[in-house]
Every structure is written in structure tokens, then in C-alpha cells.
Amino acid sequence: MPLKTETMILNMGPQHPSTHGVLRLELDIEGELILSVKPHIGYLHRCFEKHAEAMTYPQVIPYTDRLDYLAAMGNNFGYVVAVEKLLGIQIPERVEYIRVIMAELQRIASHLVAIATNGADIGALTPFLYLFRDREYILSLFEMTCGARMLYNYMWIGGLSHDIHPDFVRKTKEFINHFRPTVVELNNLLTFNKIFIERTANIGILPIDTAINFGASGPVLRGSGLPFDVRKEDPYSIYNRFDFEIPTGIGLVGTVGDCWDRYYVRVLEMEQSVRIIEQAIDNIPEGNVQSAIPKRIKPPKGTAYARVENPRGELGFFIISDGNLNPFRVKVRAPSFVNLEVMGELCKGHLVADVIAILGSLDIVLGEIDR
Amino acid sequence: MYQFLYDLIGNEILAGLLVAVVPLTIILVFALFGIWLERKVSAHMQDRLGPMRTGWHGWLQTVADLMKMLQKEDIVATDADKTLYNIAPVLVFSGSFAAYAVIPFSSKLLGSEVEIGIFYVLAISSLVVAGILMAGWSANNKYSLLGAMRAAAQIISYEIPTIIVVLTIVMITGTLSLYKLSELQSGYFWNWMIFGGPGPGLHKFLFIPFMFIGFIILYISTLAEVNRTPFDIPEAESELVAGYHTEYSGMKFAMFFLAEYANMFAVSAIVAAVFFGGYQSPFGYLGNAFNLPWLIPIEQFFWFTAKGLFFVFVQMWLRWTLPRLRVDQLMAVCWKYLIPISFVNLIVVGLISVL
Numbered sequence: 001m002p003l004k005t006e007t008m009i010l011n012m013g014p015q016h017p018s019t020h021g022v023l024r025l026e027l028d029i030e031g032e033l034i035l036s037v038k039p040h041i042g043y044l045h046r047c048f049e050k051h052a053e054a055m056t057y058p059q060v061i062p063y064t065d066r067l068d069y070l071a072a073m074g075n076n077f078g079y080v081v082a083v084e085k086l087l088g089i090q091i092p093e094r095v096e097y098i099r100v101i102m103a104e105l106q107r108i109a110s111h112l113v114a115i116a117t118n119g120a121d122i123g124a125l126t127p128f129l130y131l132f133r134d135r136e137y138i139l140s141l142f143e144m145t146c147g148a149r150m151l152y153n154y155m156w157i158g159g160l161s162h163d164i165h166p167d168f169v170r171k172t173k174e175f176i177n178h179f180r181p182t183v184v185e186l187n188n189l190l191t192f193n194k195i196f197i198e199r200t201a202n203i204g205i206l207p208i209d210t211a212i213n214f215g216a217s218g219p220v221l222r223g224s225g226l227p228f229d230v231r232k233e234d235p236y237s238i239y240n241r242f243d244f245e246i247p248t249g250i251g252l253v254g255t256v257g258d259c260w261d262r263y264y265v266r267v268l269e270m271e272q273s274v275r276i277i278e279q280a281i282d283n284i285p286e287g288n289v290q291s292a293i294p295k296r297i298k299p300p301k302g303t304a305y306a307r308v309e310n311p312r313g314e315l316g317f318f319i320i321s322d323g324n325l326n327p328f329r330v331k332v333r334a335p336s337f338v339n340l341e342v343m344g345e346l347c348k349g350h351l352v353a354d355v356i357a358i359l360g361s362l363d364i365v366l367g368e369i370d371r
Numbered sequence: 372m373y374q375f376l377y378d379l380i381g382n383e384i385l386a387g388l389l390v391a392v393v394p395l396t397i398i399l400v401f402a403l404f405g406i407w408l409e410r411k412v413s414a415h416m417q418d419r420l421g422p423m424r425t426g427w428h429g430w431l432q433t434v435a436d437l438m439k440m441l442q443k444e445d446i447v448a449t450d451a452d453k454t455l456y457n458i459a460p461v462l463v464f465s466g467s468f469a470a471y472a473v474i475p476f477s478s479k480l481l482g483s484e485v486e487i488g489i490f491y492v493l494a495i496s497s498l499v500v501a502g503i504l505m506a507g508w509s510a511n512n513k514y515s516l517l518g519a520m521r522a523a524a525q526i527i528s529y530e531i532p533t534i535i536v537v538l539t540i541v542m543i544t545g546t547l548s549l550y551k552l553s554e555l556q557s558g559y560f561w562n563w564m565i566f567g568g569p570g571p572g573l574h575k576f577l578f579i580p581f582m583f584i585g586f587i588i589l590y591i592s593t594l595a596e597v598n599r600t601p602f603d604i605p606e607a608e609s610e611l612v613a614g615y616h617t618e619y620s621g622m623k624f625a626m627f628f629l630a631e632y633a634n635m636f637a638v639s640a641i642v643a644a645v646f647f648g649g650y651q652s653p654f655g656y657l658g659n660a661f662n663l664p665w666l667i668p669i670e671q672f673f674w675f676t677a678k679g680l681f682f683v684f685v686q687m688w689l690r691w692t693l694p695r696l697r698v699d700q701l702m703a704v705c706w707k708y709l710i711p712i713s714f715v716n717l718i719v720v721g722l723i724s725v726l
Contacts, residue, residue, distance in 0.1 A: 010513050017612065032517065032698060123600055123695025129417035195601055195694045352517065352611075353697045 021366030037347040044370035052330035057297040065151035068368040073106035074310040076155035082306035082317035086299040094287035104273040109138040110311035111266040118360035127190040158293040201254030204346040204358035218313025223249040223262030230309040259361035336364040394471030402632040443621035455509035460626035463502030467633040477671030488549035510618035518614025529595040532709040536589040553649025560653035565646040593638035600690035639682035650675035
């Protein structure tokens, strides 16, 4: 008689060190082998979209901070671009430049966390702390500008909450000078570490067609080899003025679209963000950052959809206005939510330890998924 | 050691108890120091300061932590197998504790001079596997179970290269006793096994490259045997929460923790004793130079601890530098590389010594 064996269901999370928040992964495992993975979300649901309907337009901005709390500037950006589209107002040049600098600094900060946690999940704790040290520079820059380190409420409809600090330009240049060598250090310590490559190359391969079918975006899509970036494809703000490249996964150490490619795309993107900041930082025009803020924000009836390239992918805000002081509906297209969907595809046939590597390479933020 | 104490006290039981207390004291002191060292080493590698508040540079931090552990509630899950659950930490701890019985800290300070010392250490430390399996199974937690399965597979696999490398040394020196092994390597550092051992002539020089290979294999396998990064997959905190001791709290958890640090020093001591002259000084003794014979054992204790701590430090260094391997890669490293290389090493060394 053959031995009767059963598969084991392992609930990874919602309280688990590597699920990056309160995500529950239902793993169906046979020994260490994964048969299927089902993500269960909703533990962090805060009714953002419903709340937004009861708020006036500016009051929604602090709530957007809390969507993707590692990239609050990007969320502010997406929301204000959508409302400005609805209002049809012109933004001063100075505001646009500062917004772009902030968004790119935020992208670096967010990618630093993504890379750091991906490494820490695989067991490299020292790069994690090195990268958090570097992120601290960016958080100080933000703190200097608007007083907050994480949830900024910085970009307002038509302007900014504060002008930049007189020291901001100098400190940002200092940061860039400090940052370039640390990327080299990171590459030596983690990116091209043999064990790290063993753990991430050829793991969780996302073919480009699957990525497109699932609607993945951001580094997850670019890791699979498609150079799609909203900043280039559908330029918002003043991104068309800057010269930067879109890094894609090329399968340098494994197959195109594996965990290592997604990881490395983030490393390369940080360099591109630095390039954008360098181009923008010396050309900030003079002006008042609050001159274009409307006294009463009451958009005409209509709808607007704005998409921005958040660190995690394409962040979209769809706003319906019925002509009142508060929006009729605010729908968020959260990149992490879409990117998480590929999890089930990626994990099949891998081991329990790979789930961690794959989840880390998808770089999700639960605040955005559950909203 | 026992004879010395027996002569001093004149009571068998009391002398026996004292002999048993010595390794325990060493373990506890080392664990207190080792945990503090690990925190400081990791902190300084990571641009942090680590514990700073309790005592000078936080050296009392472990004592404070231990006090906290002692006061913690001892939680046993409802569905746990209580007997096994309670035995497991004791078994794991006694496994690593018993290994200290034969570790020669100096020519005068060794618990018991058994002829098969090194064999005994390898055998008794396998007891840890049983404890880990018990802990993983009895806690009735899936993470614990996975961790225990990984640990059992890993520790048993990595014992093979360890034993083969030790066998190479045993073959050359012709002794299993750690004390005799250390005595053989007396003199200066060029008499250490890593530099070809005490023998004169051509053999010694031919041995050197193979001794280095053996040393590297032994060090890697001992890393895996004590579950240190990059081989810490049984307790990989980002995958399995805490592996086989996920469900343990309070003093039982502290026992696992103590056992881990005791093991760290034990395997470093084995590496030091086998390849680096044990307690022998690399440059001769001050006691000989100044004609103070009582100084020699103290110097030997110093050298042995220094060598052991150096290898412990390297373990910490690796832990805070390298990521973690996956379970199948870990097995591949052992079965595809370490075991064949160590076998070839054994055969070549055998041929050289026959020449």
C-alpha cells in the first residue's frame, strides 16, 4: 500500500518578518516545495476611497501619503496632478522643478528600502543597515523642507506647502556626492555576491507576456525587459525636459525577468534618478510656490485620470467631480496591488525560501494594496 | 584535572562535581561574553554602536537580558507534546555542554583526558540533532517543523566532511585524543598541523596545501553544524520566523541560545585544537623564559581562548557579511563539493604519508 501523504498548508503571515506588512500568504507545500500560493489581503484596509468622498480636495492629500507610505511624495504627486487636470490650472515652473526633485529623491529612498529589505530577507542584514543610513540623508532633506520624514502632505493642489530651505540645494548635492560611492559599495557587497546571485538569479522568472497580461508595471515589468516608464511614455509635469534612460532587465546573471533582474533594475534606476536631480537642481527658477493655489477648490463636473511613475510602478488616480467641494469618487490604481497578482505564477515549483526572495523582489507596500 | 582536584580535596564526589562545574562556568561566561561580542561586532560592522547603556560599552547587557529571560512566563502551547517540548532544550544544551568535557583549555585544565576525545566530541554533538528534532516536532508549529527538518538534514550531512577532515589529521598523528594532539603540536607555530605538523622533512612541506584545504572544509562544515550564516537556514528568521525554537519562550529559549553560543565556541575550539596547535603558544612560553613553571598553564589557557575567540569572531564576521543559502544549495555545497574534496584530500594525504 502506498504511503498516504498530504500537502501542508502554511499560513505565512499576517504576522511574519518577511511579508512586508500584514499580508497573509497561504502556501500549499509539499515538504519545502510550493504547490500554490494565494495572497490574502485586506488586513490594512482603511477605506481610503470612501473617506476621500467625504473630504474636500485638499483634505484628501494627507490620506494619499498613507497609501504607499514609503513613497508619499509620489502619491501626493499623482493626486495633485489629477486634480490639477480637473481644474485645468497652470503650475509655476519653480513648483514643477521642486516636485520633480522631491519625487526623484523619494524614488531613491523607496528603492533603497526595496533593495535593503530584499537583501535582508535573504539574510544580508548589513547592507540593509547601510542603505537605511543613506536613506536617512533623504529623509533629512525632506524634514528640512516640510518638517515631516515620512508622511509629508507636501504637494498641494497648484503648489507646495513650503518653499525649499535655503540649504536644500547644497545638501542635495552633498547627498549625491555621498550616494554614488555607496551604490558601488552596494554592488560589491550584495548585488554581485555569489550567494545573493544563487538565491535570486533564475528564481521567480516573470516572462514579458505574463507581465503584460497581468498589468504589471514599474520595476516588475521593466525587470522582464520592457522599457515602459510613465515618465517617458506619457510625460507628466516636466519630465520631458530631462535626459534619462529606462533600465530594463537583461538577464545579466540569469534569465530575463528573474528576481535578480528586478532587483538590479532598481539599482540602476537610482542612478537615473540621481541624473534627473542633477539636471534639475541647478535650474530651479525663482518664484512663489503658492501663487497658483486656488482660493476655493471646486472643480467643474467631469472626470480626470492622471498616472505617475511611482517607485513601485504606474500609480493612477481617477477622480470624478460632481461640481462640489469634495470629490464624488476617487479611484486609485495601486501598482503594488497589480504587481502582487503575479505572485501565484512566480512561486510555482519553487521552495519556501524562494517565496521570500520573490516577494521581496516584487516590493509591495500593503498600505497601497489594501488602501 | 579530576586527579588534581581529588588530591586537593580528598573527596571523590566533591571533586567530580567541581570538574563538572568548570565547563559550565566557562560556557556561561563565554555565552555572556559571546552574545555581547556578537552585538558589538555586528553593530560596528553596520555603523551602529550596539548596547551602550548597561556598564562600560554595554558589557552588562547580556546579564540584563538573562535576568529578563528568567522572569518571563514559560509558555507551552496547548497542542504541544509537553514531555518532548520540555526535554528538547535540555537535550540540546547538554549536547553542547558535554562536548566541553574533553576540550583541552590548557595542559592542566581539561575535564577528562579520554583517548577518543575528538570522536567523543563529534558523537556527543550529534545529540543536538535529536534535541532539535524534538523541539521542532513537539511544538506543533509548522515553522518549527520545517526548521527542524532542515536542521536535521543539514547537521547530519555536514558531519561527514567534518569527520573526514578530522580523520585526515588522525591518520597523520595517530591519535584521537585532543590532549595528545595539542601536545604533539608543541614548540613553535610551524609545528601546528596547518603548517604540516611537527614531523621534519619533505612530508611536512607536502602536507601544507592539503592542510589548508582541510582547514577550510572543516571550518565551513563546522559553521553549518552550528547553524551560522550563511548556513543558518534552520532558524532563518526571515523565512521560518525562528525555526525550531519559534514557540519557546523564557528560560527554555535562553537554553537554546546558550547552546548556540556554547557550540560556536566548541567548534572553534576543535578547529583550534586540530589545526592551530590547541593550547600551544606560537612563540614559546614566558614561563619557560623566566623559569616560572606555574605560568605555563595560564599562558596556555590564554592562547587557547584567544584562538577559539578568533574563530568565533570570524563566524560573526561571516554572519554579518554574507546572505543565506537556500536549503537545496546548502545540500549541494556539502554533497557535491565538500565531501568529494575532503575524500580526495584524505587519500592524497594518505599517499604522502606512505611515501
